[in-house]
Amino acid sequence: MKTGVHVFHSKAVWLNTLKPNFKVLPLKDRLLCGLGALIGLALSSFISWLALGDLNAWYIAPMGASSVLLFAVPASPLAQPWNMVVGNSLAALIGVTCAMFIPNLTEAFSIAVALAIILMMTTDSLHPPSGAVAITAVLGGDAVHQLGYSFLFYPVLLNSVLLMLIAIMYNRLLGKQYPQKAQLNTRTAAPTPTQKVTIQPADIQNALEQRTELLDISEYDLQKIILEAQELANARAVNQFTCQDIMTKQVISLRAEDDIQSALDKFKQINLMSLPVVTDLDRLVGTLALYDVVEWFKRAADPKASWEEHVYQIMNPQVVTAQPQQPIQDLVPYFVERSFNYIPVVEHQRLVGIISRADMIAVLNQQLNHLRQQAE
Structure with a gap:
C-alpha cells in the first residue's frame, strides 16, 4: 500500500514539473x-x-x-x-x-x-x-x-x-491598463528616485541580456514587480507608523463655495501650491492647485469661461486620500514617484488631517537615525 502511495506521489510530482509557474486567478x-x-x-x-x-x-x-x-x-x-x-x-x-x-x-x-x-x-x-x-x-x-x-x-x-x-x-x-505603458518614470527617462537607491532599469537590462530565451513579460512589468517587492521588504525593515501618528490635524482648506479670487488671496497668505477643498461638515470633495487658478485667469477673457466663479467649478475632484490607521509606508510611492506635496487623511469622508512631504521626511529621518543607533 505504501509503495502504491509513493508511486502516486512521484507521478504527481513529475506532472507538476510539466505545469507552468502561472498565477491562478480568482x-x-x-x-x-x-x-x-x-x-x-x-x-x-x-x-x-x-x-x-x-x-x-x-x-x-x-x-x-x-x-x-x-x-x-x-x-x-x-x-x-x-x-x-x-x-x-x-x-x-x-x-x-x-x-x-x-x-x-x-x-x-x-x-x-x-x-x-x-x-x-x-x-x-x-x-x-x-x-x-x-x-x-x-x-x-x-x-x-x-x-x-x-x-x-x-x-x-x-x-x-x-x-x-x-x-x-x-x-x-475593468480598470486594467491596456495597452501597457512603456515607461515607469513618466517625468523623465532617468531612473525614478526609488530606483536610484535600489535596483535600476540598467541592472534589469544587464540581467536580461545574460538570458538567451525570450521571456513573456515586459521589462516594464518586471521593474514594477521588483519595486513593489522592494517596498514590501522595506516595510518589514522599519517600525510602522500610521497616518494618524504623523498627520497635521489643523488643516488649512478651501470651501467649495468660496469665490476663486478669495482662494487666490489665501494662496498668497500661506505660500502653498495646493489646498484641499471641503464642503459643510468638512467633507472632502477635491483639491485646488495654484496652477488651476492661473489657468482660470488665462481663460478669464474668454466669454465662455465667465460662469466660473467658485472653487468647485475649477477644482480637481479626483483626490488620493489615506485612512488614519493606514501605514505611512503606503504613501511613500506617491511622494517619491509622483511628487505629491501632501495627502489628505479622511475618515467617513471627512477631512481629519493632512500629511505633507515634510512630515514624511521627518519620520523617515527618525527611522534612519534609529537604524544607525542600532548598527552602532
Missing part, C-alpha cells in the same frame, strides 16, 4: 476573462459579417487564439496592439505569398510560419496566433486563395483591429 477574474473573449469575438465577428457578408472568409479562426491573449493576459508583451495588428498583417502577407509561389502545401505553410516568426521577432511584433494566420492563408481553401493579397486587409486586418479596439475598451472598463 473565479470572478477567470469569468471576466472568458466574458471578455465572448463579447470581443461576438462583436468583432458581427461587425465583420456586416462589412463582408458576401465573403465566405469573413472571419478567421486565429482570432480565437488572439482573444486568449487580449482578454486573459493583456499585460503580456505578445498581446499588445502593435503585436496584434503588425504580427497578423506580416503573417498574412507571407502566407499569401507562399501560397502563390510554393505548390506543395506542406512546404508552403512550413516556410510561411518560419518566415513569419523571423519577421515578427525582427519588428518586435511577435504574436503567437499569427502563426495560425500564416497557415490559414495557405490552407484556407479556394475562398481564401481567391482573395489573394486582399486577404491581408479583409478579413485579417479588419478582424484584428476590431478585436483589438474591443479589448482596449473592455480591459479599461
Whole structure:
C-alpha cells in the first residue's frame, strides 16, 4: 500500500514539473476573462459579417487564439496592439505569398510560419496566433486563395483591429491598463528616485541580456514587480507608523463655495501650491492647485469661461486620500514617484488631517537615525 502511495506521489510530482509557474486567478477574474473573449469575438465577428457578408472568409479562426491573449493576459508583451495588428498583417502577407509561389502545401505553410516568426521577432511584433494566420492563408481553401493579397486587409486586418479596439475598451472598463505603458518614470527617462537607491532599469537590462530565451513579460512589468517587492521588504525593515501618528490635524482648506479670487488671496497668505477643498461638515470633495487658478485667469477673457466663479467649478475632484490607521509606508510611492506635496487623511469622508512631504521626511529621518543607533 505504501509503495502504491509513493508511486502516486512521484507521478504527481513529475506532472507538476510539466505545469507552468502561472498565477491562478480568482473565479470572478477567470469569468471576466472568458466574458471578455465572448463579447470581443461576438462583436468583432458581427461587425465583420456586416462589412463582408458576401465573403465566405469573413472571419478567421486565429482570432480565437488572439482573444486568449487580449482578454486573459493583456499585460503580456505578445498581446499588445502593435503585436496584434503588425504580427497578423506580416503573417498574412507571407502566407499569401507562399501560397502563390510554393505548390506543395506542406512546404508552403512550413516556410510561411518560419518566415513569419523571423519577421515578427525582427519588428518586435511577435504574436503567437499569427502563426495560425500564416497557415490559414495557405490552407484556407479556394475562398481564401481567391482573395489573394486582399486577404491581408479583409478579413485579417479588419478582424484584428476590431478585436483589438474591443479589448482596449473592455480591459479599461475593468480598470486594467491596456495597452501597457512603456515607461515607469513618466517625468523623465532617468531612473525614478526609488530606483536610484535600489535596483535600476540598467541592472534589469544587464540581467536580461545574460538570458538567451525570450521571456513573456515586459521589462516594464518586471521593474514594477521588483519595486513593489522592494517596498514590501522595506516595510518589514522599519517600525510602522500610521497616518494618524504623523498627520497635521489643523488643516488649512478651501470651501467649495468660496469665490476663486478669495482662494487666490489665501494662496498668497500661506505660500502653498495646493489646498484641499471641503464642503459643510468638512467633507472632502477635491483639491485646488495654484496652477488651476492661473489657468482660470488665462481663460478669464474668454466669454465662455465667465460662469466660473467658485472653487468647485475649477477644482480637481479626483483626490488620493489615506485612512488614519493606514501605514505611512503606503504613501511613500506617491511622494517619491509622483511628487505629491501632501495627502489628505479622511475618515467617513471627512477631512481629519493632512500629511505633507515634510512630515514624511521627518519620520523617515527618525527611522534612519534609529537604524544607525542600532548598527552602532
